[in-house]
Amino acid sequence: MKVLKRAIVMMFVMVLLSANNVSAQQNISVVLDGTKLSFDVQPQIIDGRTMVPMRAIFEALGAEITWDSVTQIVGATKGNRTIFTMIGHKEAYIDGTKHAIDVPPLIIDGRTLVPVRFVSEAFDCNVEWNANTQTVYINSLSNSSNYESPINSGTNDNYNNQNNRNEEFIEFGQME
Numbered sequence: 001m002k003v004l005k006r007a008i009v010m011m012f013v014m015v016l017l018s019a020n021n022v023s024a025q026q027n028i029s030v031v032l033d034g035t036k037l038s039f040d041v042q043p044q045i046i047d048g049r050t051m052v053p054m055r056a057i058f059e060a061l062g063a064e065i066t067w068d069s070v071t072q073i074v075g076a077t078k079g080n081r082t083i084f085t086m087i088g089h090k091e092a093y094i095d096g097t098k099h100a101i102d103v104p105p106l107i108i109d110g111r112t113l114v115p116v117r118f119v120s121e122a123f124d125c126n127v128e129w130n131a132n133t134q135t136v137y138i139n140s141l142s143n144s145s146n147y148e149s150p151i152n153s154g155t156n157d158n159y160n161n162q163n164n165r166n167e168e169f170i171e172f173g174q175m176e
Helices: 002-026 054-060 116-122 141-146
Strands: 029-032 044-046 049-053 064-068 073-078 081-086 091-094 097-100 106-108 111-115 126-130 135-139
Touching: 049 054, 049 116, 054 064, 054 073, 054 111, 054 116, 081 116, 091 116, 111 116, 116 126, 116 135
Parallel strands: 029 135
Antiparallel strands: 044 049, 049 111, 064 073, 073 081, 081 091, 091 097, 106 111, 126 135
16 A cells, blocks of 8 residues: 555656646746747757747847748848758758757747757857746847846846845856
């Protein structure tokens, strides 16, 4: 009887833990130059990388998007910078130079998701990750002369209220 009770308790704990992982992934926020972005498919953490809908992030960054449904190649151009990659492939090209990416673009709920850090940094943005609030902060370099990190500066009340003053932060690129 004790074994059965333990098994039931363990199963209950496992269900609770897995529910927390799912809800945490559904509550990821992305803030670009101080503005929270909206997505029709929620950002998701996949293999330790935050993936966001391609069209929404590229348009927010001011890039023009290309999509070839036959080859499944996605691309974006902003000024003289061009990025392209293919669904399911772990490489991307920035201005013709090949770069490895940890998690390949994929299609979820009819939307192409791409690694937010890679595509943002490819367009010369600063990217930070707040693990406690599950928030990606992107600052475009066009806004960098006035840039102060909301994580490190302590100047933004939305990110530095009394309840989270002692939170530990890691750089987005170090999130595993």
